[in-house]
Amino acid sequence: MTKAEAGRKTVLAAADKVAIVAGSGRLPVNVAESLALVGHVPFIVRIAGETDPGTSLETYPGSTLAVEQFAGLLPLLRRQGITHVVLAGGVSRRPMWRAIRPSLSLLSILPRAILALRRGDDGLLRILVDLIEDNGIKVVGAHQVVPELLAVEGRMGTHAPIAADWDDLRAGLEAARAIGALDIGQAAVAIGGRAIALEGIEGTDLLLERVRDLRKNGRIAGRKRGVVVKCAKPGQELRADLPTIGPATVDAAHAAGLAGIGVEAGRSLVLDFGELVERADRLGLFVVGLTGRETAR
Known part of the structure; x- marks a missing residue:
């Protein structure tokens, strides 16, 4: 995706379903509330220990995943029929490898995840975006669905x-x-x-x-x-x-x-x-x- 494409507003169709992978801070709240106002009630993937409690995010349908369960994100998105994903909010810690349960889905992405961790935060984000889009789900920026931000x-x-x-x-x-x-x-x-x-x-x-x-x-x-x-x-x-x-x-x-x-x-x-x-x-x-x-x- 070019910089021009990354900055282009995304027009959602009536049948599209948007998931917000919500870290800490007000950004996921702002995105969720703006989407709901235009009729696209989002599905919230709360990151355990990161997503702020007591916000309006708790009023939307959703699920909670620990950072160690990152391999379960794609199956969750597919079960919900998600077409678009917004990554929003902060994540303060990396996965604790000893707490990760082995699975076929994990083994399929583990080499890329390890490589991404070595490249730093931006490398990790790029790999996560690629993994989601390789499975037919479009990743969009918060500014693409809520350009007024x-x-x-x-x-x-x-x-x-x-x-x-x-x-x-x-x-x-x-x-x-x-x-x-x-x-x-x-x-x-x-x-x-x-x-x-x-x-x-x-x-x-x-x-x-x-x-x-x-x-x-x-x-x-x-x-x-x-x-x-x-x-x-x-x-x-x-x-x-x-x-x-x-x-x-x-x-x-x-x-x-x-x-x-x-x-x-x-x-x-x-x-x-x-x-x-x-x-x-x-x-x-x-x-x-x-x-x-x-x-x-």
Whole structure:
């Protein structure tokens, strides 16, 4: 699939059945609620220990699988007559191999799964997408079935970056692209025109918590403002794991003493948009969609 195809809106027919493989966070909730509004009630595959409890996902038909039961995903999708799958939300841990029960379906995919694990997160996602589509089920990105989730270009909300913030946005974008090329993370924090913290396997929330602690410990006490920037990894599988921000990102950026958030327009997701804008406006933060042209300024 080309980048153009990965970004194209998917038009669902009346007979199509959509499954959401739901990890943690608000993304699977946003996707499920948007699909239900247009008459496509999704089937939810909850990942044990990952899918957030107490959300509207519990009101939809579904089933729960542990990450060690990944070989059972395809038979489950086939039994439900699923035509399209959305991979949405975070997964914080890898399978515990000792807990996996041997089966014929597992043996058929195990060599590819092991290879994918060695290649890193994006390699694993690519293999999972290929495995599902090899069985006649189409994998679509959250942005393809709910395009209104995509970040728009420019300012989102009342507040706008000042001149010094643009230096930080450029530095943060360059750093985020660099670690993305190494399949390390999708986010970077920049203060004073240079990157001071990079996202690793811990994710954006803990990256911002680390920056908050750096301020408290005096390591960046004299530095004002600053930004967090998120962008897609170069060559990333766009149907899974797009950079995502939501109201919680605004809260965490504010707690870290930052002035705003930058996200890659058209290749990032904004969850609970109205709530995010309201919270950013109230806390005095800017949120801006970046095109990539900013690095040439």
